[in-house]
Amino acid sequence: MLTKEELEEYSAEAIEIYLDHISIDCVVFGFHEGQMKVLMLKSKNEDGWQLPGGFVQKREPIDVAANRILATRTGIDEVFLQQFHVFGAPDRNRQHNEMYADMVAKEKNFFAHRFISIGYYALVDFFDAIPTPDEFSEICTWRDLNDLPPFLLDHELIFTTALDTLRLQLSYQPIGYNLMPKEFTMPELQKLYETILGKKLDRRNFQRRMLGFGILNKLPQTRKGGAHKAPYLYSFDLENYQAALKEGLKSGW
Amino acid sequence: MLTKEELEEYSAEAIEIYLDHISIDCVVFGFHEGQMKVLMLKSKNEDGWQLPGGFVQKREPIDVAANRILATRTGIDEVFLQQFHVFGAPDRNRQHNEMYADMVAKEKNFFAHRFISIGYYALVDFFDAIPTPDEFSEICTWRDLNDLPPFLLDHELIFTTALDTLRLQLSYQPIGYNLMPKEFTMPELQKLYETILGKKLDRRNFQRRMLGFGILNKLPQTRKGGAHKAPYLYSFDLENYQAALKEGLKSGW
DNA sequence: AACACTGGGTGTAATTGGTACACAATTGTA
DNA sequence: TACAATTGTGTACCAATTACACCCAGTGTT
Known part of the structure; x- marks a missing residue:
């Protein structure tokens, strides 16, 4: 737990720099060894984990704020980052309020204010990110x-909503450019889709469909070294990928 | 334009009641005589129109705030209301700031603060709504x-984003329950879809598809009085409609 | 009363897209 | 060299979407 002095100092600084009542929480997805990963922080003071988050500077656009927060936690800039929901229950940060209620008057404790949090989700390359704790976290x-740990606050809701959004997104937008390495095999990409969706897909139909989107380049090389037939390598066709992001993969009506 | 005293009074009251830095703007869609309508307000002081909006009370959930704002402008409660995007550019309400800059110090003018606005869109029955101006609007x-008028602030962006979202929504969720009267004909419903999408649909395929969703009840009556064959009346099957809202109309993967 | 006109109800063939398979090819290992 | 495991490609089948044709009912005209 923080001391009275520490809390007051952090609080005074935050009040200077940040907009009151608005916070940002990020659900950062990564992909490694066939498993989907989320970036999380173990609180120093409390017995639980939370999502990387932060506040918006007084004259900073919110998308820039989200980017800054993510860059501070991972060292990566310019990632795929998308706002997906606003969490605005009046008591969403009740936990904090109660913990420090006796120590510092609520008005003087920036963190005890009511915060409406803008949820962003990000897709990043697992190996590019260097997870870096903030001053309130030990890990x-x-x-x-x-294998998710217990969440603090309403971060479980934020996480679940992000995952649902990602799954929905998957059906009408291309995903993968930000999660896969430059070159990858079709089975590797399929594994990503299966992990996000939480179910098995047919190998052959996946391949045909994926190629049908026209967002992949087949490379001449194959991935040697495996104990079996060497699969071809692919890369994303960035131009078509961007176009598909805009236009969507399915027309609907 | 407001007088110094009026502005200070409104401002002082707002500071008491509302959360600073957070606003809500609503894009309210209605449907009348085969045309899509949006609810808008003509500003008393400025030469332009805006969307109905407001602020969040200090201990009020944001969805409740959006509902309250809408109810105040239309008299309807319990409408289909959905948050769709947050608008957080730092100078989005620059217009206001400049206009009253000389009159009241910025700190004392609540409305000149930076506001991050949560966009909601609503679908309402045209005849249920009684458009009611707020204290800053004449109409x-x-x-x-x-036939849209010139927008103030970034409200054109908010409107456009809402429309895009609605169109996207249309392809995987049922729409109509909140926009159509209790009983309606298939051509009337089709007109709604065509208006939202901005294009013609095939009469016969629309009917089959719509019925295929299983969210409509065919009523025994027909709509008499037209100059031609009397079309059947339909109503929504509320139970199935709700289920379709949750599950979506298309599976995706 | 017969007729044309218009809009509404229903059916059907052609196409597309998705699903479920089978089989051949390649690689390292026994 | 045979084998197991995995990848590449093809094909038959079913479901959904699209495109189009035909018939029916109500109104106004001749």
């Missing part, structure tokens, strides 16, 4: 989607 | 989608 690390 | 009325 910042990737957690497996199948 | 509150439906405007035709094909």
